[in-house]
Amino acid sequence: MNKFVFSLLGLTLSQLVFAQDEPQDLGIMNIVGTSPLGGNIDADKLPTNIQTATAAQLEKAQTLSLGDYINRYLGSAHVNDAQNNPLQPDIYYRGFVASPMMGLPQGLSTYVNGVRFNEPFGDTVNWDLIPQNAIDSMAMYSSNPVYGLNSLGGAIAIKTKTGFSAPKHQLEVYGGSFDRHSEDLTSGWNNGTWGYFIDLNHFEEAGWRDFSPTKATRGLGTLSWRGDRGSLDLTLGANDNNMYGNAATPIQLLNENRKAIFTHPDITTNRMFFSELAGSYDVSDDIEVSGNAYFRQNRMHTFNGDNSDYTACEDNAFLCDAGEPVIDTHGNPIVFSDSVDGATRNTNAMQMRSKGGTLQTAFTRNLFKHENNLTVGTSFDVSQVHFASDTEMGAITADRGTVGSGVYDDESKVRLHAGTEAIGVFLTDTFSITEKLAATVAGRYNRVVVDMQDQYMNDEEGKNLNGHHTFERLNPSAGLTYQLLNHVNVYGNYAESSRAPTPMELSCADPQAPCKLPNSFMSDPALNQVVSKTWEGGLRGDLNHLIDGQWRWNVGFFHAINNDDIIFHRSGSLTSQGYFSNVGKTRRYGIESGTSIDKDSLFSAIDDWHFSTNYTYLNARYLDGFDIQNPLEEGELLRVDRGDKIASIPEHLFKAALSVDLWKKVSLGINGQYSGQQFFRGDEANATQPLSGYWLFNGTAEYKITKNLALFGKVNNIFDVHYNTFGVYGQAADVLGEKYDDGRFISPGAPRAGWIGVRLSL
Secondary structure: HHHHHHHHHHHHHHHHHHHOOOOOOOOOOOEEHHHHHHHHHHHHHOOOOOEEEHHHHHHHHHOHHHHHHHOOOOOOOEEOOHHHHHOOOOOEEEEEEOOOOOOOOEOOEEEEEEOOOOOOOOOOOHHOOOOOOHHEEEEEEEOHHOOOOOOOOOOOOOOEEOOOOOOOEEEEEEEEEHOEEEEEEEEEEEEOEEEEEEEEEEEEEEEOOOOOOEEEEEEEEEEEEOOOOEEEEEEEEEEEEEEEOOOHHHHHHHOOOOOOOOOOEEEEEEEEEEEEEEEEEEEEEOOOEEEEEEEEEEEEEEEEEEEEOOOOOOOOOEEOOOOOOOOOOOOOOOOOHHHHHHHEEEEEEEEEEEEEEEEEEEEEOOEEOEOOEEEEEEEEEEEEEEEEEEEEEEEOOOOOOOOEEEEEOOOOOOEEEEEEEEEEEEEEEEEOOOOEEEEEEEEEEEEHHHHEOOOOOOOOOOOOOEEEEEEEEEEEEEEEEEEEEEEEEEEEEEEEEEOOOOOOHHOOOOOOOOOOEOOOOOOOOOOOOOOEEEEEEEEEEHHHHHHHHHHHHHEEEEEEEEEEEEEEEEEOOOOEEEEEOOOOOEEEEEEEEEEEEEEEEOOOOEEEEEEEEEEEEEEEEEEOEEEEEEEOOOOOOOOOOOOOOOOOOOOOOEEEEEEEEEEEEEEEEEEEEEEEEEEEEEEOOOOOOOOEEEEEEEEEEEEEEEOOOOEEEEEEEEOOOOOOEEEEEOOOOOOOOOOOOOOOOEOOOOEEEEEEEEEEEE
């Protein structure tokens, strides 16, 4: 750590000693950020793959959310709709996930205006909290230690609009299938010094499946000040979202009715308040100091009506679990009756408060007469989580809902207080060795302290959730870029990144006492932090000189090995019951390629064409063996061998989009994607048939009636394909009857649907 700090100080001083006063002419470049707080550097000088999206691109795509856009247009990315709710996707990039679901091995970090948006309890990402029309830009980075914890596969950095980046007023309203309607009002203004931006959004639908309504109300506003050398942005955001996601359903039931659900309800409520003050100051023309401070609170509540693995004891007098009487929260055995047989009603409540900030300095001064871009900084984040969960015994209704009995399982009662402190010190420096050759070195030191206090200790063996854990690591990266030809750039990079076990994982790591996610946490055996080591390289460039337009292309290779990877082992008859453990090494490698073409007036003066395509071959496998529960036989173990594929990750991904603008008024577009087959979650041994791949096509249209008024429409799943995005194993016979014995549960994709809307801009 001392060597790292002294090296950082040395590089900082060298920037001051070898300074030049003249500002650099950056020319026309693809400028991206160098850290969560931003920065300015030509993307072709960074030795990694970076994909970006602007507010204009998001608007034209007419996607429902940022996750929807990533799924359709960005390379090496796909979405699993495990929750079957449009605002709760699992977003995968290169086989690493950022998801709202507890239990997934989260491997992507997410930032909003430089504030880490992964939840402190489980590193999950609640995508419903981020309204798309408030986004000014988004960048998806591959593995980079500067982005801190959870950046195993990469990072998603989101910047919201201000009155300076979006100085206009707009009302957008649309409606259509599934009784879905959305109203969005944005307003931005500035007078050169002061500005404001506000986005108010309401989204509501009945859902296309039974018992699946969603309602989301979100607001975000920013007050901005711009001076000759400095800037300040005060951002406030809040939401009240109620989402039903009834998840995977037995495949035999879906064959009878695609809209059917297994048990219900499954409700997630998010109520967030977010505040951030961010600022920057130009000390000179080539030294910028920037920072932020934030407070974020998210109150989450979930309610899940589910089937039960509890049965009557042999004497039929009491309720039993694995032959042992179930004890209620008053210390008494639960008397068996119809009111406690067949269902459980699982609830949890989390109140998460996070605060902290980041301070960084960016230097763009020449070093030894060579261009140099150095950013150094530090961050501090502290969070407090109050977690409570309960399991109420109940009965199944005729429509597979649940009715409570007022009797609660004592073993499933959890009252946990968890606190985390995370300190990060980071550096990234890009040095132009020659006009064509640039080197980038980066590193970040992370120290995370997790403290857990059990607020409900009622175990005869003295097991509790108390624990104190410290994780620290210095993660480096280094790479080169070379301008091989005028229009061809070659790059290569090595990076390390780490993920500390979360309080949720640490609280559910005992194989002798499996928990029921997200309930019933048990004692906390220590887990090792996950360390990812990634190599990547490739070629990128343009063919603009051939078409008199914009033609960008890229082809690359990536190879990432996770050490001490953490997975959730299923244990018991319920898909959500199990425990976390380190399973050794896993590997994700592949080839990715993409191209985008923008050509004005291709056939005549009236038509402007846009085309893009991405293909990814992704091979994700376990490198060490371990045992799992047979997904089709509760009492049997299966061996996961070296080379078995990681579940829920397709091997082939292909995307293409084509659109045309006519007379600068009419826009027509179609996009398609192929997602290859994937193994069911829980079948890490690859013992059963995988979930089939699928093609999906969507269309968009827009007509600008006047400069300020536009009509638009979209159709999803044009060919009404029956496709499935996610699979898992479970038991349905106890609820549906003995003929429902297949064991496969799947999350079906939505049928063909359409919406029309109007957009008024001033």
